[in-house]
Amino acid sequence: MSTDETFISHLVELRARLLRAFGGLLLGFIPCAYYARELYSLLAQPLLDKLPQGGQMIATEVVTPFFVPMKVAMMAAFIITLPHTLYQIWAFVAPGLYSHEKRLVLPLVFTSSLLFICGMGFAYFAALPLVFEFITQFAPEGVAVMTDIGRYLDFVLTMFIAFGITFEVPILVVILVRAGIVSVEKLKAIRRYVLVGAFVIGAIFTPPDVVSQFMLAVPLYLLYELGILVAGLVTQPAKLLAHQPSNDMDTEQKLEEAETRKRND
Template identity: 90%
Template sequence: MSTDETFISHLVELRARLIRACGGILLGFVPCAFYARELYSLLAQPLLDKLPEGGQMIATEVITPFFVPMKVAMMVAFVITLPHTLYQIWAFVAPGLYSHEKRLVLPLVLASSILFLCGMAFAYFAALPLVFEFITHFAPEGVAVMTDIGRYLDFLLTMFIAFGITFEVPILVIVLVRMDIVSIEKLKEIRAYVLVGAFVIGAIFTPPDVISQFMLAVPLYLLYESGILVAVVLGKSDIRERSAVSRSIDEKDA
């Protein structure tokens, strides 16, 4: 098979995988759309719980009450069909990987998806209640906190993405070490810079309050340390595996 034919076959395979991934998301969207209002109410609960009695959210545009819940339904559909989407990605790239790469990539893909969901859960259950408690507490006297539902969703997505990516730090550390881009010793040396960088990132991607910055920066640094620890454990495992293979070869030669 020529190079052009190989390239075209890869494009055809990529198109098929993308269609299957998008089809899975659309199938997940159908049942979510029926419960779009309930899903939005669930996501809005961290703010609604902190509003004064009788407090509510508002819609400032005509089509917002319809489109915002639909956006939530699509987001939920993407999350619940994420394993299927990741499988399509894995099925596309797996034929071009070596056996040892396959053993590494699949666990990393699964771990990264789980960690991203954990980051979203941490934002929803831990960070958002504290942020909204802080914001509503400092509202001036006589000011009614009535957030637009579209703006709230945009803020929520920003927080989910920020915390989801933050929880991917261990995966990034492990990949950098396994690919010999950065050594474990170097990662340990730059701990102080990572700590400062974590607070800078927290200041950029969270509201301008100290609590939310700490809620992002502290887990980011702790996850960095956990990534180093896992990388060290995997490195020792590789050494033991190589030693076992070497002994097996020596025994056969003997």
């Protein structure tokens, strides 16, 4: 097969995988759109529970009551269909990977997705209630707390993304160690700087209150420590592999060369 034919076949495969991922997202969006109002009410519950007597949420634009719940429905559909989307990505890139790369990439993709969802859950159940309670307690006397539903959605999405990325820190640490960019010993040596940096990041990516900054900085540092622990465990098999007899290493190298020839053909 010529290079042009191989390139075209990859493009056709990519288009097919994208269409399947989009189709799965669309199928997930249909039931979510039907319950869009209920989904938004569920999303707004952390704030509604903390509003004072008479406080409520408002819509300041004509189309906001329609488009904001639809955005929430799309976000819910993306989360629900995420395993299907990741499978399509995996099915596209897997033929070009070596066996040892497949063994590493697939657990990382699954774990990173799970950690991102856990970060969103932590923001919803732990961080947002404390943030809203702190903010509503500081509302001046006589000020009615009424938040626009569009602004609230933007705020919640920002928090979800910030905490979701924060929970990816162990994956980042493992990748850096496995790639040989930094050692576990070096990561342990810079702990104090990471702790300071965690609070700086919390101050940048969260609202200007102490509670939300603390709620982001502390998990960020603890997840960094978890990443060091996991990286130390993961690198042990690699060290043992490096000390294997040469005939075992030659066998693995021959298998990789056979896979390369198969992909080229």
